[in-house]
Each structure stands twice: as structure tokens, then as C-alpha cells.
Amino acid sequence: MALKVVIIGNGITGITTARHIRKLSNAHITVISDETAYFFSRTALMYVYMGHLKFEHTQPYENWFWKKNKINLVQARVDKIDFLHKKILLNDASFLDYDKLIIATGSQPRTVDVPGQHLKGVQGLYHKQDVELMEKNTAGIRKAVIIGGGLIGIEMAEMLHSRNIAVDFLIREQHYWASVLPIPEATMISKHIAEYHINLHPQTELKEIIGDKNGAVKSIITSDNTEIECQFVGITIGVQPNVNFLKNSEIAIDKGILVNEYLETNITDVYAAGDCAQFTHPRYKHPAIEQLWYTGKMQGEALAQTICGHKTMYNRGVWFNSAKFLAIEYQTYGAMFNTPAKGDTTFYWEHPKGKIAMRANFNASNFTLTGFNFMGIRFRQAVAENWIIAQKNIWEVMENLNVGFFDPEFFTNHNQPILTKFLQQYPKPIA
Secondary structure, eight states: OOOEEEEEOOSHHHHHHHHHHHHHOOOEEEEEESSOSSOOOGGGHHHHHTTSOOGGGGOSSOTHHHHHTTEEEEEOOEEEEETTTTEEEETTSOEEEOSEEEEOOOEEEOOOOSTTTTSBTEEOOOSHHHHHHHHHHTTTOOEEEEEOOSHHHHHHHHHHHTTTOEEEEEOSSSSTTTTTSOHHHHHHHHHHHHHTTOEEETTOOEEEEEEOTTSBEEEEEETTSOEEEOSEEEEOSOEEEOOGGGTTSSSOBSSSEEEOTTOBOSSTTEEEOGGGEEESSOOTTOOSSOOOHHHHHHHHHHHHHHHTTOOOOOOOOSOEEEEEETTEEEEEEESOOSSOOTTEEEEEEEOTTSSOEEEEEEETTTOBEEEEEEESOOBOHHHHHHHHHTTOBHHHHHHTGGGTBOOOTTSOOOHHHHHHHHHHHSOOOOO
16 A cells, blocks of 8 residues: 655645655655645745736646646645644544655744734735735835845835835844845945835834724834834744644644754654754754755755655755845855854955955865855856865865856956955965
């Protein structure tokens, strides 16, 4: 009899796990999701709102793909899991049995606790339903306020800007995303945001949301008692693991579902992966919860091997992330923080006109590369990762940066000015 595998969540982690289990076995696979019937690219949702895509364009696979590959899709909400009897209760009162259960329920937006938080026009941004709600909440409005300066915040700002909605952007830090980016990069992005006429309010928090007589947003009050008129408030103060339905159950939870390096929970035959999973013993300089698209994909690939009898430890390798700050593309490789890690030193180059920059961190004792930041420069991931893993000498790295650049043909190559400035700051030792 075929192994019964049930996966809760049809995001990148759940679907990657399902696809790889199918490649490796004839298991009976069921994927449950109450968000959408079919898998879609979450990072593309903003472009649906902006009119660049239709929702069906965000679906990587045709609808017939799932039946052909014998992956059963169930659109429902999980109300309860009976771990002892291996049964899942759905919101329509039906049950599903499993032999192996994978929980890949992703994240949910964090909320604020201020007066007016439940007014019409106040919302977060993560799920497809959030974008649909944003369509309704921003129809015909003139002004919006965004609370929180992370990646979702800048996406929402761009979405609103595309519809000519004036945006006030409240952030706790002195500069945009300064909790992650070093000050020069954070300053550069803050200036870039201002060029889009998005009004950035540094070191400012939300105190209260004011409603009108119809229960809709009409303004907010900031921490310095300034009132800002608006008809929409976007709460983008981060996300948290979507695990509320498991509270008070037998499964071990902290912020997320606790797992080991094999993505195993404290319950036999139950696994967790993706944004909802929290490593009990994270590797040095690695976060306990990895809320990235590519890490979710890698976890799904490793977990499929384990489910199919080839126990495989999850190993993310070199940290990588990418994003877009309006028109500026961003890539980071290695353990890059807003200040260099202990024992590291740093080199930073920025184009005189701004908007293009790179940073390389390296060990101050043996001069080996530890990480990169690139702004407005496209750099090959394989090259960066190979150099960091191989602990390449920083002078060899800087002399060969051109190997990694892959900007379009007519873009300016910045290799020479970067190398010139680096050698001025760090002259190459005489052999």
C-alpha cells in the first residue's frame, strides 16, 4: 500500500516537497491549502496589483499538472490535528489520514496593538487575499501611510506609488532598513525612496489610527503627536510563523514549530519546513527561522529525500538574498550585517551619482572573503558562493570581480573604479 503523505501548505516549500516526493516514489500525496486552489509565486503578487501581470501568470504550472503528477489538491482549512491517530480535521468536518505529515504553513503578517487597528483600510500584506483586500481598500483613495521599513514595506510603497497614491512611510530607524543594511547603503536607499516622492519619516512610530463616522481610516497619529491624513494604513512590521492553529497541541512550538537539522519535529512522522519552522539549534550566524523563498525550496528538496527513505540533513550553504528597492536591485551573499562580524573588516564603493554600490567583507587576519553586498550591480550567485566557500584571498577576489558581473551588454562595467579604490585603501602586500 502506498505511503500516505499529507502536506499542509501549498507555498514554495510544500509544493517543492510534493514534487520531489513524486519524482522519488509512488506515495499518495495530498496538499492542503485554504489560500488558493493552485500554487503561485508569492513574490509576483505585487505585480498583479500594479497591472503588470494577471494572477494566472503567477502560476508556474498549468492546472492539469497536478492531476497528471498524481498530486491531490484540497482547498480547505485545517482546524485540528490528531497526532495520536494521525488524522487531520478540516473546516468542513471531514478527516484526512496520513502516514507522514509535513507542515509548511508559511508566515502571517505581524499586527500592531494601537487604538484603531481594526478600522476599515488597515491591513497587512502577505497572502493573495491581502492583495484582493488592498484592491478594495485603496480604490479611489488619495493618501496612504505605511508602518514598518522592511522589504514588504518597500513593496507596498511601490504598489501604491504605481497608482499615484501619496505615501507617508514610517520607520523606526534613522535610515531605511538600517537594522540590516550598513549606514551607507541604507542612506543611499533612503535618498532613492525620496526621489519617488515617498515621504520617509525616520525614527517615527505609530501611536493611534483615527477613524471617521463610517468606521474607516481618516488619519494616524505618530509617536511625536503629528497627525497625518490618510485613507489607508499598511502594517508591514514583519511576519511571523503561521502556527496559531497548533497552539495547545502536542507539537513543540516557540516562535515557530521546533525542528532539528532533518526538519523533524518532536512528534514521530511529523515534519515542518519553510517559514513556519524554527531550528532548535541553528548554525552559527544562521537565523533560527529562515523566511526566504530559496531556503524554503531547499528545505523541501532535502525533506523529500528523508520522506522517501534517504535521510538527508538540510544544509543551506552560503546565505543569499535578493530584493528590489524601487529601481535598485539588491543582492547579498554571506553573513552580511549592518556592521561587520567580529574579526571582519569591510570595503565599500559607491558610484559618485549613487544608486550603484558594492561592499566586500573579509577576515582582518587572513584576508579571506566572507561576504558581499551589491546595489544596482548584478553578480553571479555561483561565483560569489564559490569564492566565500573557498575562502578566496580578498585581493584575488577584487582583481577578478569581472568574472561575476552579468549586467546587460550596454551597462557600464564598474570593475576598474572599484579595484582602484580598493587598492588605495588596501594596497596589495608585496610577495
